[in-house]
Amino acid sequence: MLGRLLGKVGEIRHLEEMELPPITEDLDPHTALVTSMSLSNWVGAARSALAASEEERIYFWNVNCVGKEGIPEARLAANPPTTMFEIHGSLLVVRGPVEKGFAIALEGALDNQIGVNTVVLGSGGGNVMEALKAGRVIRARGLGTSLGDNCYSACPLVFLGGVDRSLFAGSNRLGFHQVSVRGVPIPREHEIYQIISAYAAEMGADGAWLIKTMQATPPDKMHNAEPDSLCGLGIATFIQYWCN
Known part of the structure; x- marks a missing residue:
């Protein structure tokens, strides 16, 4: 979500290509539970990212996303940087x-x-x-x-x-x-x-x-x-x- 909102589409494309198994009637209960929790977590993260200011989005991107999960070193400058x-x-x-x-x-x-x-x-x-x-x-x-x-x-x-x-x-x-x-x-x-x-x-x-x-x-x-x-x-x- 942060990558999309901050224009870092190329840096997060490999993450968007990951797919969760579809929830169907024949899906075993444990996999269904894990999948639904993952979707719920994604919704929560999306709401948080949308509600954040641009400065907050840049902060979270730089500190928690860059260099993780295959995301390259692509830090953004906060302007102005504040605490x-x-x-x-x-x-x-x-x-x-x-x-x-x-x-x-x-x-x-x-x-x-x-x-x-x-x-x-x-x-x-x-x-x-x-x-x-x-x-x-x-x-x-x-x-x-x-x-x-x-x-x-x-x-x-x-x-x-x-x-x-x-x-x-x-x-x-x-x-x-x-x-x-x-x-x-x-x-x-x-x-x-x-x-x-x-x-x-x-x-x-x-x-x-x-x-x-x-x-x-x-x-x-x-x-x-x-x-x-x-x-x-x-x-x-x-x-x-x-x-x-």
Whole structure:
């Protein structure tokens, strides 16, 4: 649906060619149930995509579709790129780029709400130093973090700010790669990696593993960490089915 709405027809054509079995009287009950649930999920996703703004569609395409299910790296630029803040009970859901002013905007969103105990993240990344500031805002307030979408690049650094850092069953992942400026990787010996490592240790995570993982992946790629590898590294404190 997003591919169609955003003009990425060629990128999603192979998905449209997939066919569900027709529901007929002789279809076995289990297959009929799975098929009907798939159709129901599609309708729900279609309604959500149609109701979303253009900016929201671009965000979901970039973070959740690009590079998945055979979809090529075909990210779209959000114009202007902004961060979206939504309150859902005790959750502050934050989606969008980690750009200049992100930490101040996060602090403002938290100041305006009472009873928030968890920041739910989803982002394609952004500015490293801004991510460290945001992580410290979260830690200073004693809040937890979790994922509502994929959390890539600088976003995992914000995630580390949570006192409790929870990952739940699903496809959302923490993604790591080299620090770069306009797509050009920063040298491994640059002080930014020392700053990140010290921050990770401050937050109770394994800074050496984090830097090694980041430096091993070029800026145009993403290392999607598997949940079972994060339990003993302090990257997460709770992972459904893996650690608690």
